Amino acid sequence: MYDEMFKTDGSVRPAYASLNAHISTLSPEELGDRQKTLERSFLLQGITFTVYGAASATERIIPTDLFPRIIDAKTWDQIERGLIQRLQAMNMFLADIYGPQHIIKDGVIPRDLILEAPSYRREMMDLYVPHSAYANVCGTDLVRNEFGDVMVLEDNLRVPSGVSYMLANRDASKRTFPDAFGAARVRPIENYPDLLLATLKSMASEWRASPQVVVMTPGVYNSAYFEHAYLARLMGVPLVEGRDIVVHDNMVYMRTTLGLRRVDVIYRRVDDDFIDPLTFRRDSSLGVAGLFNAYRAGSVVIANAPGTGVADDKAVYAYVPDIIRYYLDQDAILPNVKTHLCREPAALQHTLANLDKLVVKAVGASGGYGMLIGPHATVAERAEFAERIKADPANYIAQPTLKLSTAPCLIDGKVEPRHVDLRPFILSGAKTVVTPGALTRVALTRGSLVVNSSQGGGSKDTWVLSDTPTEDGAPAGEQPA
Secondary structure: OOEOOEOOOOOEOHHHHHHHHHHOOOOHHHHHHHHHHHHHHHHHHOOEEEOOOOOOOOEEEOOEOOOOEEEOHHHHHHHHHHHHHHHHHHHHHHHHHOOOOHHHHOOOOOHHHHHOOOOOOHHHOOOOOHHHOOOOEEEOEEEEOOOOOEEEEEOOOOOOOOHHHHHHHHHHHHHHOHHHHHHHOEOOOOOHHHHHHHHHHHOOOOOOOOOOEEEEOOOOOOOOHHHHHHHHHHHOOOEEOHHHEEEEOOEEEEEEOOEEEEOOEEEEOOOHHHOOOOOOOOOOOOOOOOHHHHHHHOOOEEEOOOOHHHHHOHHHHOOHHHHHHHHHOOOOOOOEOOOEEOOOHHHHHHHHHOOOOEEEEEOOOOOOOOEEEHHHOOHHHHHHHHHHHHHOHHHEEEEEOOOOOEEEEEEOOEEEEEEEEEEEEEEEOOOEEEEEEEEEEEOOOOOOOOOOHHHOOEEEOEEEEOOOEOOOOOEOOOOOO
């Protein structure tokens, strides 16, 4: 199993040298005090999330670990290039399937896999999207396998969340380990809100010199409401709900104390189904009647575009290397995890015969729901899940159980390894940029592979170094003092 901080011989990886030197000077009591201070800071700032369906469905602070996860510059360069390549191909894919559909006609992807997907929106056909940037904000989940290779676990192109925790974790870790942070030469992420605002404005810059951007939230009862309010505040733009928006003559306005004000770009954190009751779900009270017509008319931009979810469908995921090759004539820089599509008879048979070894996921589910981790499930749970798969094979994919990399965490006063993944954030508008940082999610339960906060996971800060340290711990090109 690959550990982010320690080599197999127990020595510390060069990227962690500065942090390790600092941690070694602190007693367990001092580490515990810093962890409590960090948690108190999150609570006072209101950095919370909601677990739906819990016995006490209340807001909680997201569990946050004291120790940052560190990525050297060489590894990050590969990640950055791979993410830009991936999102570029995915945006080209979306423009194609909502246009001429060449990739379907050429037989690269089965027609029914796309056109019958619940997230495919026929209403988006032949609709102009500025810069062909359908997914303006993307959060791609990465993992390391047991050999240390970086792989893509899944893409999130609908309404990806977690960036507020990335920013809050950075603020906390700078306060917790200021000396180690300064010595490590960590790349900054504090300008993410400015980059996000510039990306959103670029989507309307063709017709508005100074576009008005708003963040549209489902409301205070949404699990990610803190993030919606947080980003709106940092960008300096209004936070609105559907009831604050009105459409007149295909123009979109928000209600203010001074009257109606034109809106040009809506960074929506509302799912497709609820955007507009006249076009999608008629029982939606979260959206705005007539909004999609205004969008089709080109008087407002919705980011991310409706219908982007078809590109992060877990069945489509299996075809992403083919999508990259089809549109860019390149091999994928970041590989996929081997995936079995249960819609195919041979893959279905293999999955059912190996449920004790595989992770099975529902195609449209997220947040750690609708999945089976075979090695950790009981015989009864596997049998019950097998019946679900047989009843609807097209709704499931299967993947090998990965031995996710581990990183040290402070657990009940002791330093212990826990499994982690990585969610970097990519912005796409007039140009595509990757924030040099990420949300590291942690499976805090011993032995667990589920990192989702809704399933008991937590997070930690991610330090991307501006230099790749050598074996002696000094940045490349420098000599140790």
